Amino acid sequence: MADEVKLHGFRGSPFGCRVEIALNLKGIEYEFIQEDLNDKSADLIKYNPVHKKIPVLVHNGKPISESLVIVEYIDDAWKGVPILPRDAHEKARARFWAKFIDDKCIPAVFKALGSHGQEQAxxxxxxxxxxxxxxxxxNKYFGGDNINLVDISATYLAYWLGAAEEALEIKVLTKDKFPKLTEWCENFVNCQTVKDTLLPREILVAFYKKRFGKA
Amino acid sequence: MADEVKLHGFRGSPFGCRVEIALNLKGIEYEFIQEDLNDKSADLIKYNPVHKKIPVLVHNGKPISESLVIVEYIDDAWKGVPILPRDAHEKARARFWAKFIDDKCIPAVFKALGSHGQEQAxxxxxxxxxxxxxxxxxNKYFGGDNINLVDISATYLAYWLGAAEEALEIKVLTKDKFPKLTEWCENFVNCQTVKDTLLPREILVAFYKKRFGKA
Structure with missing residues (x-):
């Protein structure tokens, strides 16, 4: 039986984008199902009854939710380019940083943006x-010469954050304080596998201007 | 070279306990290093400079932090009883529930306890x-007939929550609403591998009475 792979997502979501990057890295063909976040499909609610959120990957009828859980699943279920290191300690380090990005880094950045650049935040x-x-x-990437789980986890920081900063006319990830991270953003966004998944930047900037009352 | 395994922890922490259960399941000998949480060791700060928190496992000099990352590491690095399912989809489901317990369930329970049983919380x-x-x-366990990652993640709910409820004289996990979960708590706590890691219940009750101003 040929694999049937469907991704319930929303174009412009950095969390859905993580899954798309992982699928592209492995060269997996999939059907993208665009969800209306104000009127989610019955399938989405059925497949993710706990969170009722995108992204949800459905592989041969079996659903998986939570973006990083899906990325690990993709690495487990398909051969090809590895997304997690094979060495147990390196793998644990990658998981540690991915969790750090989700638990600490992104919430702190959201707070700084939400405060419209308040100094303490x-x-x-x-x-x-x-x-x-x-x-x-x-290194070029967190994964060294190649993208790994940590790079994928940091997708928001590489692309969305810059658009939000532009909309708000503030700067959190400054080139002088973060020269390596700034270079990483460019490397990551210019990697073709990643680039193929991204919306044009002006769409994100317009979205953030509206969201932050700057339109 | 024989494995050198050290666990920086704190007796009575449900998060450190997760790691102890995983080590015991695999039959791994380890040295437990009790940390003073008000005066953490230089080693703990060195090994976990990001969070400066227990538990930290140090395996042949290499540190790993974050309790669930450590549990997955133990499953990767040592053979023996599997802690995660081998099937990719089952593994993803286990990770989903472990994450749910950490991100949604435990915070909501903490909030209910912190509110001293306020109805809405x-x-x-x-x-x-x-x-x-x-x-x-x-099932007997989330893992079916055997303990898996989900059971280990829910350690706090199985033992600590009951002690906190007793100290506060409130009930969140009620037998009438949650008959299966109540039975699971008993199964889990009475499993010898788990039991060996637990402090006497009265110590936890006394701790919570003090913490919640009920002493």
């Missing part, structure tokens, strides 16, 4: 970003 | 617990 976000700056060392 | 916690009740189906 920006400083707190930068404190978290500094850990990622240090972790990059001299 | 208890109802919200019970809404989350209901998902776990349903997920248990007729």
């Amino acid at each position: 920006v400083a707190e976000a930068q404190e978290q970003l500094q850990f990622l700056e240090n972790e990059l060392k001299g | 208890v109802a919200e916690a019970q809404e989350q617990l209901q998902f776990l009740e349903n997920e248990l189906k007729g």
Whole structure:
């Protein structure tokens, strides 16, 4: 039986984008099902009754929710380019940083943006970003020469954050404080596998202008 | 070279306990290093500079932080009883529920306890617990006949929650609303591998009485 792969997502979601990048890295063909977030499909509610959120991957009828759980599933279920390191300790380190990005880094950045750049909130976000700056060392990607789970987890920081900063006319991820992270953003966004999944930047900027009352 | 395994923890922490259960399931010998949480060791700060928190597992000099990351590491690095299912979809489901317990269930329960049993907060916690009740189906453990990642993730709910309820003289996980979950708590706590890691219940009750101003 040929694999049937469907992704319930929303174009413009950085969390859905994580899954698309993982699918593209593995060269998996899939059907993208665009959800209306104000009127979610019966399938989405059925497949993810706990959170009722995108992204949901449905592989041969079996649903998987939570973006990073899906990315790990893709790595487990399909051969090809590895997304997680094979060494147990390196794998644990990748999971640690992915969790850090979700639990600490992105919430702190959201708070800084939500405060419209209030000094204390920006400083707190930068404190978290500094850990990622240090972790990059001299590498092209968090995964070294290739994208791994940590890069995929940081998708929001690479592309969405810049658009939000532009809309708000503030800067959290500054080039002077974060030269390596800034370079990583460019490397990641310019990787063809990633680029293929991204909406044009002006759409995101317009979205954030509206959201933050700057339109 | 023989494996050198050290666990920086704190007796009485449900998160450190997750790691101890996983080590015991695999039959791994380890040195437990009791941390003073008000005066953490230089090693703990060195090994977990991001969060500066227990538990930290140090395996042949290499540190791993975050309790569920450590549990997955233990399953990757050592053979023996599997902690995660081997099937990719079952594995993803286990990770989904473990994440649900950490992100939704435990925070909602903490909030209900912190509110000293305020009706709305208890109802919200019970809404989350209901998902776990349903997920248990007729099984002894979340892992079926054997403990898996989901059971280990729910360690706090199995033992600590009951002690906190007793100290506060309130009930969140009620037997009438959650018959399967109540039975699971008993099964889990009475499993010898788990039992060996637990402090006497009266110590936890006394701790919670002090914490909630009921001493």
